[in-house]
Amino acid sequence: MTAPVPTLDQRPEPGGAGCLLEVDDLRTSFRTDRGMVRAVAGVTLNLERGKTLGIVGESGSGKSVLARSIMGIVPNNAEREGSIRFEGTEISGLSQARMREYWGQQMAMVFQDPMTALNPVLKIGRQITESLHEHLEFSKEEANQTALALLKSVGIPEPARRLKEYPHQLSGGMRQRVMIAIALACGPKLLFADEPTTALDVTVQAQILDLLQFQQRERFMGMILVTHDLGVVAGRTDHIGVMYAGRIVETGPTRTLFAHVRHPYTEALLQSIPKIELPSHSRLQSIAGRPPNLVNTPPGCTFAPRCPYAQDRCREEEPPLIEAEQPGHFHRCWFPVGTPANPAYNAEASAEATARGEATFDRIAAAKADAAREDSTASAGFAPAPTAVDGEADADAESSVSAAGAGNVGGIHNRAGDDDAPGGGRPRRRQPLRARRQTSTTDNGERTDGR
Numbered sequence: 268m269t270a271p272v273p274t275l276d277q278r279p280e281p282g283g284a285g286c287l288l289e290v291d292d293l294r295t296s297f298r299t300d301r302g303m304v305r306a307v308a309g310v311t312l313n314l315e316r317g318k319t320l321g322i323v324g325e326s327g328s329g330k331s332v333l334a335r336s337i338m339g340i341v342p343n344n345a346e347r348e349g350s351i352r353f354e355g356t357e358i359s360g361l362s363q364a365r366m367r368e369y370w371g372q373q374m375a376m377v378f379q380d381p382m383t384a385l386n387p388v389l390k391i392g393r394q395i396t397e398s399l400h401e402h403l404e405f406s407k408e409e410a411n412q413t414a415l416a417l418l419k420s421v422g423i424p425e426p427a428r429r430l431k432e433y434p435h436q437l438s439g440g441m442r443q444r445v446m447i448a449i450a451l452a453c454g455p456k457l458l459f460a461d462e463p464t465t466a467l468d469v470t471v472q473a474q475i476l477d478l479l480q481f482q483q484r485e486r487f488m489g490m491i492l493v494t495h496d497l498g499v500v501a502g503r504t505d506h507i508g509v510m511y512a513g514r515i516v517e518t519g520p521t522r523t524l525f526a527h528v529r530h531p532y533t534e535a536l537l538q539s540i541p542k543i544e545l546p547s548h549s550r551l552q553s554i555a556g557r558p559p560n561l562v563n564t565p566p567g568c569t570f571a572p573r574c575p576y577a578q579d580r581c582r583e584e585e586p587p588l589i590e591a592e593q594p595g596h597f598h599r600c601w602f603p604v605g606t607p608a609n610p611a612y613n614a615e616a617s618a619e620a621t622a623r624g625e626a627t628f629d630r631i632a633a634a635k636a637d638a639a640r641e642d643s644t645a646s647a648g649f650a651p652a653p654t655a656v657d658g659e660a661d662a663d664a665e666s667s668v669s670a671a672g673a674g675n676v677g678g679i680h681n682r683a684g685d686d687d688a689p690g691g692g693r694p695r696r697r698q699p700l701r702a703r704r705q706t707s708t709t710d711n712g713e714r715t716d717g718r
């Protein structure tokens with residue numbers, strides 16, 4: 268059996284040049300009438316500049332709470348512990364007022380549902396320019412020009428007209444593009460994308476994910492892509508953290524994780540990725556059972572009640588993070604799949620599973636690389652994108668408009684009284700946004716601007 272290790276070992280030198288985000292033993296619990304809900308139960312992760320991390324897990328596994336906890340956007344009934352270092356500076360103890368200095372310029376978030384994240388009573392242009400000329404001290408003209416360029420860069424046709432429209436006049440895909448433009452406006456170094464395509468139809472989903480990937484490379488941002496679909500992160504992330512019941516149960520470089528899956532939960536997630544070769548009416552395999560109650564989590568491995576390989580030890584002792592054979596690969600399982608420790612181990616089947624995992628990864632990654640190449644050809648730099656990008660009509664302009672507070676910084680909509688979306692931050696340091704526009708990257712992510 269492999270040796271237990273307390274934390275992920277692949278992190279760069281703490282505070283070193285490559286290190287953007289280091290999270291250590293982060294725990295977020297909510298006080299509720301039912302007791303403490305332990306939504307994030309000790310997460311350790313790190314991210315280098317210009318790299319992408321996929322956080323994958325079923326609904327309720329703690330992905331959004333993790334992302335929001337790192338950004339410091341937690342409601343009043345939350346208790347947060349652990350360390351969060353951004354560019355080597357500890358930020359976990361900062362007040363919301365101090366965190367607002369980070370929102371927009373340092374880190375920003377693209378939310379799942381743009382309709383609730385955008386301010387319905389403010390024109391699109393105002394929602395972008397407000398953070399530019401207030402927080403980056405852009406003149407009105409500079410802010411307008413930058414907003415126009417941002418809308419073009421996210422593939423919005425007729426951007427000058429769109430600047431004067433309200434969110435309800437745009438389609439779901441266009442609204443999400445606007446959200447991305449707002450999140451990018453102040454040139455964040457770290458972008459969270461929390462299930463950014465869940466509310467969109469399938470063809471638009473791929474376009475939005477390609478756009479995020481393109482922008483991440485173009486701007487050399489760190490990106491944390493949160494999703495319930497392991498298929499989404501193949502070919503789009505460098506590293507994956509699989510989350511279950513508030514913990515990372517398996518983590519590793521993306522291809523390694525596909526090819527050498529060790530945790531039974533990851534194995535189940537992999538089996539739920541649709542296969543091209545199956546007829547379209549084939550039923551997808553879903554994971555039997557329900558996630559555990561986060562108020563009274565049973566002892567031992569939290570996946571045991573659903574795990575086909577569970578043994579007595581699993582119900583008694585919680586597995587620590589264990590180092591696998593491949594570099595940077597860790598899991599929390601006493602009887603990892605694909606190893607002789609697993610009760611169902613079969614060397615031949617295991618080799619087949621590795622080949623199948625590699626093939627799945629390569630198939631998905633190749634399809635995405637093709638799409639991304641087309642996207643970069645169409646929208647390199649700030650060039651205008653083709654019309655009808657989303658392949659869907661604009662939303663019905665007769666939708667009702669409800670009242671809400673004002674303010675939108677780094678994609679955080681500031682609704683009065685909304686605990687979950689405090690927003691309205693006022694980052695003051697001027698960011699060389701226009702210089703960033705010249706930065707470009709090659710296909711393998713290397714910068715070509717010489718910096």
Ligand SMILES: Nc1ncnc2c1ncn2[C@@H]1O[C@H](COP(=O)(O)OP(=O)(O)O)[C@@H](O)[C@H]1O
Nearest residue numbers: 297304306325326327328329330331332333342
């Ligand atoms: N404000 C809150 N109060 C109490 N429980 C919460 C709150 N926000 C989230 N939770 C709980 O935390 C758990 C993780 O939620 P979440 O991070 O949103 O899951 P995911 O994004 O993976 O679907 C869930 O059980 C959810 O019900």
Ligand code: SF4
Nearest residue numbers: 568571574581600601
């Ligand atoms: S520790 Fe046991 S119950 Fe948990 S995932 Fe591994 S085999 Fe399954």
Ligand SMILES: [Mg+2]
Nearest residue numbers: 330331332462
């Ligand atoms: Mg979520």
